Amino acid sequence: MIKGPILFLGIGGSGMSSLAHMALDLQIQVLGYDQKNSDTTDYLKERGVILYHSIGEIPLNGIQMVVYSSAINDKHKEVFHRIKEQNIPLKHRSEFMHLLVSNQKSISVAGSHGKTSTTTMVSQILTEMGLNPTIMIGGDTSLLQKRGGKIGTGEYAVYESDESDGTFLKHKANFRLLTNIDNDHLDYYHTREKLEQAFLTYMGFDVPGEVVLFARDPGITSVLESNYKTVVFDKGFRLSLLVTKEQTYEKWFQYFVSNYQSQITVIEYEISSDCLYFVFKNEKYSLTLPFPGIHYLTNGLVALTCALKLGITPSKSIEILSRYIGVKRRQEILGTWNGVTVIDDYGHHPTEIRMVINSLKEKNKANGKLHVVFQPHRYTRTKLLLNDLADSLTGADFLYLLPIYSAGESQIEGISSMSFLPFLDKTKTVLLPGLMEEDLMKIQSKLQKGDLLLCLGAGNVRDWGTQLLNGQH
Incomplete structure (x- = not known):
């Protein structure tokens, strides 16, 4: 059981504020440090957070845990030294999030683009189905009423998995979704090869779980083509590949199907006139969304494929996504x-x-x-x-x-x-x-x-x- 008070360093960031709201949901006392006031910190203060703007002001007596983000760096050596001197447990935000969801079946959403939208889509489907999930989203959506995160009492926890600092590899979720792989955060990874290796590790072919890959993405295709000969599937691993019809004849795809037919779900799709069409178990479906753009449609397909794995029918997911609420700062x-x-x-x-x-x-x-x-x-x-x-x-x-x-x-x-x-x-x-x-x-x-x-x-x-x-x- 997590005990407070907990101090959040960099509490005004989108990910950190989300975690702070989740701690508050658990009736844990929260203290926070951030250099600036914002709407985010104002709302946290409304919920009872004690906020500090100077590192030197922060009282550490009685603090049970300190959570920090990657934005807290060498400039803050003094406070890290004080924390270690007092033997206070120090957790990166990714470690703390995994503590919060450790008693639920976890659903992580990763990718260079579309993480926030796809996480919101999965969360909206589960919420409207009455499954009351725990949710952590790195963006502002009306689904969470300005909070970015909430603790749910249901079976599942849905969260956005951030690759920017490599910490998304510290936990293998039960359901792992991947939207795409693109050149970003190369200041951290330095090379495209290291970036791709990180996403390959995230997919976790040798770890039990359900994995949903939008395999039409060139970055994901590249990783699969480069590594399919060395992939070893765990017996508890299941893979969903979202592809277009022309992909079914590519070499890597034939390899997966021929060797792991029973563990593969293939969903073929096509897009025409702002509508995505796909077939599942010989049934034809069409998906439309309130927001324009092919990327929203393909993110929606990733989300409803995840929902399929949870026993939610395509028809029900399509109905819910037809009123997708969106995320603040996305169109x-x-x-x-x-x-x-x-x-x-x-x-x-x-x-x-x-x-x-x-x-x-x-x-x-x-x-x-x-x-x-x-x-x-x-x-x-x-x-x-x-x-x-x-x-x-x-x-x-x-x-x-x-x-x-x-x-x-x-x-x-x-x-x-x-x-x-x-x-x-x-x-x-x-x-x-x-x-x-x-x-x-x-x-x-x-x-x-x-x-x-x-x-x-x-x-x-x-x-x-x-x-x-x-x-x-």
Whole structure:
């Protein structure tokens, strides 16, 4: 049994705040440290959390456990030293989460993109089926009423599994879902090979459990093709492969089917006119969602395949997902300004950027132009992915570049938003200084009725959209 008080270092982060809410659900006293106030920390204080903004202020007497995130680093050596001196158990957030779900059947969702949406979809299906799951989501969804995490009394625990620092490999869930593999967090992994090896380990072919793979993804296909000869299946392992029809003839697929036919579930699908069609046990099904974009449909297929493994019929999952509630900062409509729809999206990786730009351009093609206010996220990511980031933005009709959002990183010499300019069409690209009033005047001058204004990035780019709507410029 977990006892409090528990101190959360970096409690304002999305993952940490979710865990803090789960601890509060268990009636555990929670203390927190974060440098900044935010809506997230304000809500935690409403629920009784004692919040500190200075490391030196934190009283450690009586603390039973300290939970920290990867954002807490060498800058905080002093407090780690004090914690160790007093022999207080110190847990990374991933370790603490696994403690919380240790008495339930766990469902983890991993992938370079789509983790939050897919976790929310699985959670919504289980919740509406009355299964009362424990849930931990790295995003804000109305399903959890601003909390990001909750303790449920049901049989299952659903959580988002973050690969950014490798800690997603510390626990093998009973159900392991994987949406895709892409070049991200190479500042941690350094090479594509090490990144792929981490995801291969996550799949856990030699560990009992159900695994659902969206095998249409090139990254997942690459890992399977590179490793199928060395895969050893545990007797308790079951695999679901989501594929398109043309994939059934590929070499790796034939190998899996011929050697492990009884342990493989294959679901073939196709997408046409914002609808995903698939066949299961000779029955034909179609899935549509309230949000545009192929990526949402394929995430939905991953979610309902997981639900299948829990005994929930495709028809029931499809009905629930037809009213999928979505996640804040994923194609979230903020409002309208002079006939212009203002949208916020968290996308900050080239693949995510292409997906959201393509889906919104298709949605609005008969009405007006797509204006994108892009805020690059982290100096390291910008340096590593500069060419691909620039290419992903070319679909915008008008592009406005904000200064890089550092996310706490030190500036890298020679890397700034100006680094994008050689790769972009200068006739439709505007470099913004990051001054709200000046920026909005430049943006407004190009907007026409019927246009879309997309605020894109993982930092605070949303503020430019809300300020435009509020008339504070």
